[in-house]
Amino acid sequence: MARNIGSRYTAHQILGRGSAGTVWLGEGPEGPVAIKLLREDLASDQELVGRFVQERTALLGLDHPRVVGVRDLVVDGNDLALVMQLVRGTDLRTRLDRERRLAPEAAVAIVADVADGLAAAHAAGIVHRDVKPENILLDMEGPLGPAGSHPALLTDFGVAKLIDTPRRTKAQRPAGSGAPNPSGIIGTPDYIAPEIVEGLPPRAAVDIYALATVLYEVLAGFTPFGGGHPGAVLRRHVTETVVPLPGIPDELWQLIVQCLAKAPASRLRASEMAARLHDLLPTLKGMPPLDVDEPDAEPAAEPYEDALPPTPGEPRRRGAVPLVPGSAPADSNRDTHTSMRVPAPDELAGGAHGTARAPRAPGQRRPGSARNRSTAVRRRRITLGVAALAVVAAVGIGGWLAVSDDDGQVPPPDFQQSAPSDP
Known part of the structure; x- marks a missing residue:
């Protein structure tokens, strides 16, 4: 059913939902538009409405293909809405859900487009803070690029910043979670830069880290630090190093490594990332998608704790994961701006240091996986059991010698002690 948004716009039908609000297909004075109608609890927050109005000039001034x-930005009663350009197509997450991974040429072309957009935003002093496949739209009506890729556009600029206010983060609760959000991190765990996990303010480098994570995911079919409980994902961002992807040119791999550097100052700028990706495109022509298997998801277990194998028949999760079980809405693959807690220093130090979840050749188990750790634990127990038997056997031999005759003769067989049999 149609509804009016302010005095100039009409929303006709829902295109999608996320944790921040609902996107509608709408109509305005200049034709079709997309209207992102933010949640009513956001519209009732006067502090946020004031921040919303303050951001209006910057957001309206960000003009890039x-x-x-x-x-437009609409504040009307309980309606708080962003009126946006209508892109006729789909988002990158939908394409990944269908194809899992893309050929390197298409992957780099899409990410280079997004880097171009980020360069313009950063030059205007705007940090996106929530770069991920759900926020990358593919324009199906635009001219085809390398490897038949559609033009990519980055959306939802300013939404994370609008929602992330000091007062709101003390009281805001993830949808349906029943738990407060004490820290105020806004984002999606798989794409969060290490400095955000450690509580530092977001700068332009957090967008570069997130976009490099997207590039890795589009090439491999999974994110470099994702899998398992969100707390484990956040810890990996801080403590683990990215695992190499076999089969891609070294220059492309070095770009990914640099943009995933733990130190923000070591990462490329958006304009540098875009230029290098555009330069790499001719070298990737004709390359097929990578053939790597997704690592096993790791359970939320303490170090050295027995790890249980995955439940038979349980589907493997890929991409973003919800922070609170059961908190995601029905269409959680469109969910954005998940609230999460900053881990304490001792929690960050508790994880294993080294290389993150290693991709495997199809059919191979990943070293350090839950199943392999369980096997290692069993082997250690067997080794300890054998050692214990050896000690008991030695004690038995000593007893056997102790009961020999004074003249050194061995007593009859019924006096000999034998080692216990294997349990």
Whole structure:
């Protein structure tokens, strides 16, 4: 059913839902638009409404062909809405759900488009803070690029910043979780930069880290630090190093490594990342998608704790994971801006240091996986059991010698002690 948004716009039908609000297909004075109607609890927050209005000039001024433009901001009663350019197509997450991974040429072309958009935003002093496949739209009506890729545009600029206010983060609860959000991190665990996990303010480098994570995911079919409980994902961002992807040119791999550097200052700028990706495109022509298997998801277990194998028949999760079990809405693959807690220093130090979840050749188990750790634990127990038997046997031999005759003769067989049999 149609509804009016302010005095100039009409929302006709829902295109999608996320944790921040609902996106509608709408109509305005200049034709079709997309209207992101934020949640009513956000619209009732006067502090946020004031922040919303303050951001209006910056958001309206961000005009770039690789950015979904904000046409207007509407504050009308309980309605708080961003009126945006309508992109006819799909998002990158939907394509990954269908194809899992893309050929390197197409993957790099899409990410290069997004880097171009980020370069314009950063030059205008705007940090996105939630770069991920759900926020990358593919324009199906635009001209085809390398490897038949559609033009990519980055959307939802400013939404994370609008929602992330000091007062809100003390009281905001993830949808349906019943738990407060004491820290105020806004983002999605798989794409969070290490400095955000450690509580530092977000700068432009957090977008580069997130975009490099997207590039890795589009190439491999999974994120470099994802899998398992969100707390484990956050810890890996801080403590683990990224695992190499076999089969891609070294120059592309070095770019990914640099953009995933733990130190923000070591990462490329958006303009540098875009330029290098565009330069790499001719070298990737004709390359097939990578053939790597996704690592096993690790359970939320303490170090050295017995790890249980995955439940038979349980589907493997890929991409973003919810923070609170059961808190995601029905269409959680469109969910954005998941609230999460900053781990304490001792929690961050508790994880294993080294290389993150290693991709495997199809059919191979990953070293250090839950099943392999269980096997290692069993082997250690067997080794300890054998050692214990050896000690008992030695004691038995000593007893056998102790009961020999004074003249050194061995007593009859019924006096000999034998080692216990294997349990």
